[in-house]
Amino acid sequence: MDSTHLLSSPLEIQDQTLVDHHNSSIGSSFLQNQTNVPKEFLWPKVDLVNAHQELLEPLVDLERFFRGDELAIQQSAKVIRAACLTHGCFQVINHGVDSHLINAAYYHLNRFFHLPLSHKLRARRATTAGLNTLSYSGAHSDRFSSNLPWKETLTLRVHENPKESSVVDLFKSSLGDDFEEMGITYQKYCEGMKSLALAVMEILAISLGVDRLHYKNYFQDGGSIMRCNYYPPCPEPGLTFGTGPHCDATSLTILHQDEVGGLEIFANNKWQIVRPRQDALVINIGETFTALTNGRYKSCLHRAVVNSERARKSLVYFVCPREDKVVRPPEYLVQGDQLPRAYPDFTWSDFLHFTQNYYRADAHTLHSFIKWLSSSNPIHQNR
Ligand SMILES: C=C1C[C@]23C[C@H]1CC[C@H]2[C@]1(C)CCC[C@@](C)(C(=O)O)[C@H]1[C@@H]3C(=O)O
Numbered sequence: 001m002d003s004t005h006l007l008s009s010p011l012e013i014q015d016q017t018l019v020d021h022h023n024s025s026i027g028s029s030f031l032q033n034q035t036n037v038p039k040e041f042l043w044p045k046v047d048l049v050n051a052h053q054e055l056l057e058p059l060v061d062l063e064r065f066f067r068g069d070e071l072a073i074q075q076s077a078k079v080i081r082a083a084c085l086t087h088g089c090f091q092v093i094n095h096g097v098d099s100h101l102i103n104a105a106y107y108h109l110n111r112f113f114h115l116p117l118s119h120k121l122r123a124r125r126a127t128t129a130g131l132n133t134l135s136y137s138g139a140h141s142d143r144f145s146s147n148l149p150w151k152e153t154l155t156l157r158v159h160e161n162p163k164e165s166s167v168v169d170l171f172k173s174s175l176g177d178d179f180e181e182m183g184i185t186y187q188k189y190c191e192g193m194k195s196l197a198l199a200v201m202e203i204l205a206i207s208l209g210v211d212r213l214h215y216k217n218y219f220q221d222g223g224s225i226m227r228c229n230y231y232p233p234c235p236e237p238g239l240t241f242g243t244g245p246h247c248d249a250t251s252l253t254i255l256h257q258d259e260v261g262g263l264e265i266f267a268n269n270k271w272q273i274v275r276p277r278q279d280a281l282v283i284n285i286g287e288t289f290t291a292l293t294n295g296r297y298k299s300c301l302h303r304a305v306v307n308s309e310r311a312r313k314s315l316v317y318f319v320c321p322r323e324d325k326v327v328r329p330p331e332y333l334v335q336g337d338q339l340p341r342a343y344p345d346f347t348w349s350d351f352l353h354f355t356q357n358y359y360r361a362d363a364h365t366l367h368s369f370i371k372w373l374s375s376s377n378p379i380h381q382n383r
């Protein structure tokens with residue numbers, strides 16, 4: 001683990017904040033007007049290795065799952081199992097999320113990121129009574145001072161089973177009445193993604209040989225994080241990342257990337273390109289799911305590269321357990337001395353808190369979190 005990433009207190013994060021023009025005003029116009037990459041965006045050379053090969057991750061057709069074709073479901077589970085044991089990534093087609101809804105989500109994403117920066121900043125950590133939050137960030141420059149990502153993000157955090165009105169109100173109250181339509185679209189997008197996530201949970205359970213409904217029931221009352229990524233063109237794309245190498249701390253990620261491409265996955269000891277498919281959604285195993293499988297399934301190490309020609313966009317839906325729920329694998333995956341517990345119990349709320357206040361998520365977040373848990377809470381030490 002790189003201990004320089006481990007921050008001992010929230011204050012240190014504030015201390016790292018960039019000053020003056022970087023502080024709150026990095027937006028696409030700032031990034032787009034650069035003729036070279038400012039030093040805060042330069043990533044270490046060891047990380048900047050290129051990917052040359054295309055990932056042949058499995059493409060799973062969910063049509064037969066939704067039709068209840070048992071033989072096909074078992075076959076898909078087998079293919080998914082192999083992918084999750086090696087790199088933690090697969091793609092799905094005929095996934096049931098309406099392509100018009102995905103297009104509408106991109107339409108609103110574009111509209112949002114083309115607003116003047118002062119307007120985008122109105123969505124900085126806005127909150128509704130239901131505790132859903134909306135937050136805009138330009139290159140995370142308010143949180144970090146080096147290895148900045150060449151992107152802007154809009155993050156919607158949705159608590160379990162939100163009422164439509166709460167998400168729509170959040171968009172309206174932070175961005176203005178003109179954003180009602182955007183709120184409705186993102187509410188629907190999250191609903192579509194949630195039902196897909198529960199279907200995928202069923203196949204994952206089958207693939208692990210645990211009770212078919214185990215994970216579906218577990219995530220039924222869970223929340224989610226929806227993120228829009230906007231990656232402006234970059235004058236020297238080989239020096240930086242749109243999103244640096246990391247595993248998602250969340251449970252499952254359902255990602256759509258636009259036709260520009262840039263998502264790369266670390267598999268078989270090398271970085272590999274995930275070619276965009278308009279009709280497909282990329283599914284990545286996150287670290288919380290790794291813990292829920294007692295370390296059986298690999299969380300997917302991935303990154304997003306930028307290019308000098310075209311802005312790139314992606315829509316990311318992160319599946320999370322209910323915040324206070326204990327993250328613990330089913331008994332079937334823990335068997336005495338042969339298969340002891342790989343991680344102690346924790347809650348999603350604590351893990352999320354760690355990533356938002358103490359540690360910048362990277363390739364080792366779960367490992368670092370467990371270490372941090374045991375050092376800050378002796379109860380966890382011998383579990
Ligand atoms: C729990 C989370 C932390 C991040 C958002 C979600 C899932 C992925 C994480 C992230 C994308 C990993 C790379 C670093 C990060 C800061 C980013 O570049 O956006 C991460 C997210 C975050 O803390 O905002």
Ligand SMILES: O=C(O)CCC(=O)C(=O)O
Nearest residue numbers: 229243257263304314316
């Ligand atoms: O934009 C992408 O393709 C990847 C984004 C990502 O990994 C993330 O937001 O967690």
Ligand SMILES: [Fe+2]
Nearest residue numbers: 246247248302
């Ligand atoms: Fe990610």
